Amino acid sequence: MLGSRGRSRPADLRALADEELMERVHDGEVRAFEVVFDRHATAAFSLAYRMSGRRAAAEDIVQEAFLSLWRSSRAYDPARGSVRSWVLSVVHNRAIDALRRQGARDRDVPDDGIAERLSSPDRTDAEAERRDDARRVRTALDELPPDQRRVIELAFFGGFTHTQIAEMLDLPPGTVKGRMRLGLTKMRTVLGEVSV
Amino acid sequence: MTGEGVLGNGRECGEDAAAYALGALEPAEAEAFRRHLAGCAACQKQVAELEQVTGSLADSTVRYEVPKELRRRVLGEVRASPKARASRPARVRRPVVAWGGAVAAAAVIIAIVLVVALSGGGSSTRTIQASTGSAELRLEGGRADLIVHRLPALPAGRIYELWVQRGSATPTPTGTLFAVTSSGTAAVGVPGGVSGVSAVMVTREPAGGTPAPTTTPVIVARTT
Numbered sequence: 001m002l003g004s005r006g007r008s009r010p011a012d013l014r015a016l017a018d019e020e021l022m023e024r025v026h027d028g029e030v031r032a033f034e035v036v037f038d039r040h041a042t043a044a045f046s047l048a049y050r051m052s053g054r055r056a057a058a059e060d061i062v063q064e065a066f067l068s069l070w071r072s073s074r075a076y077d078p079a080r081g082s083v084r085s086w087v088l089s090v091v092h093n094r095a096i097d098a099l100r101r102q103g104a105r106d107r108d109v110p111d112d113g114i115a116e117r118l119s120s121p122d123r124t125d126a127e128a129e130r131r132d133d134a135r136r137v138r139t140a141l142d143e144l145p146p147d148q149r150r151v152i153e154l155a156f157f158g159g160f161t162h163t164q165i166a167e168m169l170d171l172p173p174g175t176v177k178g179r180m181r182l183g184l185t186k187m188r189t190v191l192g193e194v195s196v
Numbered sequence: 197m198t199g200e201g202v203l204g205n206g207r208e209c210g211e212d213a214a215a216y217a218l219g220a221l222e223p224a225e226a227e228a229f230r231r232h233l234a235g236c237a238a239c240q241k242q243v244a245e246l247e248q249v250t251g252s253l254a255d256s257t258v259r260y261e262v263p264k265e266l267r268r269r270v271l272g273e274v275r276a277s278p279k280a281r282a283s284r285p286a287r288v289r290r291p292v293v294a295w296g297g298a299v300a301a302a303a304v305i306i307a308i309v310l311v312v313a314l315s316g317g318g319s320s321t322r323t324i325q326a327s328t329g330s331a332e333l334r335l336e337g338g339r340a341d342l343i344v345h346r347l348p349a350l351p352a353g354r355i356y357e358l359w360v361q362r363g364s365a366t367p368t369p370t371g372t373l374f375a376v377t378s379s380g381t382a383a384v385g386v387p388g389g390v391s392g393v394s395a396v397m398v399t400r401e402p403a404g405g406t407p408a409p410t411t412t413p414v415i416v417a418r419t420t
Binding site: 028030033034037038041042043045046047049050055059062063066067068070071072074075081084085088089090091092093094096097100101130131133134135137138141152155156157159160161162163165174176177180181183184185187188191 | 211212213214215217218219220221222245246248249250251252253254255256257258259260261262263265266267269270271273274275277278334341343352353375376377381382383384385
């Protein structure tokens, strides 16, 4: 049995599911927020860094995303998905906004700080399982035909619209959309077979 | 509302699903597809399936160490901005469908706002669904949060800006600029709360914001 809210010990809180933690976050329990942050910040920062390519920009994106979670925890609806997918969705959208604001010309400026890769990322069984899932997803993406993989990477990680990608690759927009559809559908089939 | 089969402009239903799931549609296309999605079970199913893949992609990146300074900064800000605690059930003080007189007639109004006052915190809420969007203005103690759903994403160079209005004076900027997620959701705090504020508004503005509104509000939430 956990203690009263606001005085829960971190060890107790770490045993709670994300959805239970979010109820406490909504009640203003900072320690519950801290557990949520520690649970998902690595994935959030890694996505932001993968998309922005800049450590400072990635930090800004992650900071905004988690402060948004704190200030507006009620916006989280468990019926729409997990806390992790919500956090990553917020990070993804903020990263896209940042990329589109800075424009394609400015994307090649040097990094302002190199993030450090995790040397031993698997502190829990859940993290180890997630790492295996992530590896399967990357493999499924890598095994797509190069033209399909390219448009998916440009769109999802590069934040480019399909018309920008069409211009970049000198392709009709319909072809780009078609490749996106074929690629994602193929990934879904592959990942469905391994139950990611 | 576009039914199942054809999306518009000769495009086939479902043609945009993958680009939508990737966040790669142009803003106007995304909004058209979002409207179509509301009435097309086949596309809803397809998007849900493809979003499982894009969700997996988001969680598939090589892992990098979270900078300690970032953690310290985020937790510091959180500790510096405590939230009102829930001590008793929510009390709905005054549900208001907030259409401003002049702005109500404007075609750009896209959300209906339900104002819910939660004097003691709590989680009770009702949201009135509109044709293409909805929103809630949540008041807890002196704090106010605006939560929007299914608003259209804006084109590059544009952003939503949050304003407060006191009495009938010209709205003043809050300094809060925001974009919506791919599902059209955003949640922002109203800086300083809504004490003395008669309405909270959202307009579409150039990136970086403006000192005075340049467009008709897309959301008007009256607090009195």
